[in-house]
Amino acid sequence: MQDEERDNGLENLFRKKLEENEMVPGDNLTGRFMLRLGRREFLRFNPSRFNIYYLTAALAGVTVAGLMLFSGVHEEQEILQPEAHRETTTAVTELPGGQAPEPRETGEEAPSSATVAGNLVMEEEPSSPQPEAEPGRETVIIGGDAGGAMITLSAIAPVSQPAVTTAVTALSLEASAASGCVPLHVTFACNATDKSKVLWDFGDGGSSSECNADYIYDIPGKYPVILTVTDSGGRTTTASTSVEVWDRPGASFEVIKNDQWDEGDKVTFINMSTGAIDYLWDFGDGTFSTLPNPSYRYEHMGTYDVTLVAWSAEGCADSVTMTDLFTDRGMYIRFPNAFVPNSGGPTGGYYNQRTDEAAQVFHPVAAGIDTYNLKIYSKTGLLVFESNETEVGWDGWYRGQLCTPGVYVWKVRGTYRNGQSFIMAGDVTLLNY
Known part of the structure; x- marks a missing residue:
């Protein structure tokens, strides 16, 4: 009992002492207490309060949404940028030395561009100095590091659907000649596949659907040649060159x-050529001259065939021969190299001054002829005309049909009135009518 009273006394004494002393908490005690309490509540799941579980779910949702948004933007950029999805056909050709030009990579940015038919875009890279072409061979410089300009035809996929890239064979063309004298025969070639449709436009109204085509230009001029190839997928590519045809003199x-010629007498030759700048005379005795109008003395009597060759500024040539100069006495035969037939109908080959002015009938200019036979053949060997009279020429018709413009071959044989025989051959161009 005493012990209990003593304990109560001590308790009352301590309580009194404590009541006399005021205990003031520190300034940061409340803040630290609330921070620890809030941290404990944040880590505890409570449906009515925001806690770590809600934060984790929110971060997961944001991450998924960000991934979906990034994926959608990337796909949209692929559709909106046609340069990343394009079908490219590069037109190239053979360079001198057999080197092939390197095509430009698809999607490479070009310095300049020009829109062509349909949805094709032609991109051209500035060219370096072009290499020299092989003589007598047309080379189209449209690509490569060795020189020239790269021509790229690109079919751009529509933006409304994913682009699909298909490999297309590079298109090239070749021409056996870029220029020449009329009639000019040119062989064209391309590398189109068997399933492709080919169309050549030769520039003078002629065309061909063959990949390897032969063509004859029979009228002087400069002609653009265009090759158009359509592949099995409907894509169209073109390549072009030009051919220049020169007229002949x-x-x-x-x-x-003198009518009574004696050895040592001078003979004067009068040049009547047209469209020529250079000449070569062959006097028939091993002597030559390049003068336009030479004079010559033959030391001995004999049989001399005099030939004149005339060249134009482009190098085109024509020749004429006078056979047996001194026994000619007005005996000769010569033929033109072209004529334009009358498209209104056949004339029977009879000619006069009016038809000669229009060059409508192919016939000889002759004198002192005793016998005569002229035959004319097409390039396939068909005999289209024959005459035994110098007064009857060829009017360009065969069995009631006007012959196709082009080159024909003629051959004539006969005798002069002095009994000397002659055989001559050549070609004549039937021009467009």
């Missing part, structure tokens, strides 16, 4: 000599 001459 007309060689002709007359002779001034």
Whole structure:
């Protein structure tokens, strides 16, 4: 009992002492207490309060949404940028030395561009100096590091659907000649596949659907040649070049000599050629001259065939020969190299001054002829005309049909009135009518 009273006394004494002393908590005690309490509540799941479980779910949702948004933007950019999805056909050709040009990679940015038919875009890279082409061979420089300009035809996929890239064979063309004298025969070639449709436009109204085509230009001029190839997928590519055709000169001459010629007498040759700048005379005795109008003395009597060759500024040539100069006595035969037939109908081959002015009938200019036979053949060997009279020429018709413009071959044989025989051959161009 005493012990209990003593304990109560001590308790009352301590309580009194404590009541006399005021205990003031520190400034940060409440803040630290609330922070620890809030942290404990944040880590505890409570449906009515925001806690770590809600934060984790929110971060997961944001991450998924971000991934979906990034994926959608990437796909949209692929559709909106056609340069990343394009079907490219590169037109190239053979370079001198057999080197093939390197095509430009698909999607490479070009310095300039020009829109062509349909949805094709032609991109051209500035060219470096072009290499020299092989003589007598047309080379189209459209690509490569060795020189020239790269021509790229690109079919851009529509933006409304994913682009699908298909490999297309590079298109090239070749021409056996870029220029020449009329009639000019040119062989064209391309590398189109068997399933492709080919169309050549030769520039003078002629065309062909063959990949390897032969063509004859019979009228002087400069012609653009365009090759169009459509593949099995409907894509169209083109390549082009040009061909220049030069006219030939007309060689002709007359002779001034004494009717009673004696050894040592001078013979004067009068040049009547047209469209020529250079000449070569062959006097028939091993002597030559390049003068336009030479004079010559033959030391001995004999049989001399005099030939004149005339060249134009482009190098085109024509020739004419006067056979047996001194026994000619007005005996000769010569033929033109082209004529334009009358498209209104056949004339029977009879000619006069009016038809000669229009060059409508192919016939000889002759004198002193005793016998005569002229035959004319097409390039396939078909005999289209024959005559035994110098007064009857070819009007360009065959069995009631006007012959196709082009080159025909003629051959004539006969005798002069002095009994000397002659055989001559050549070609004549039937021009467009």
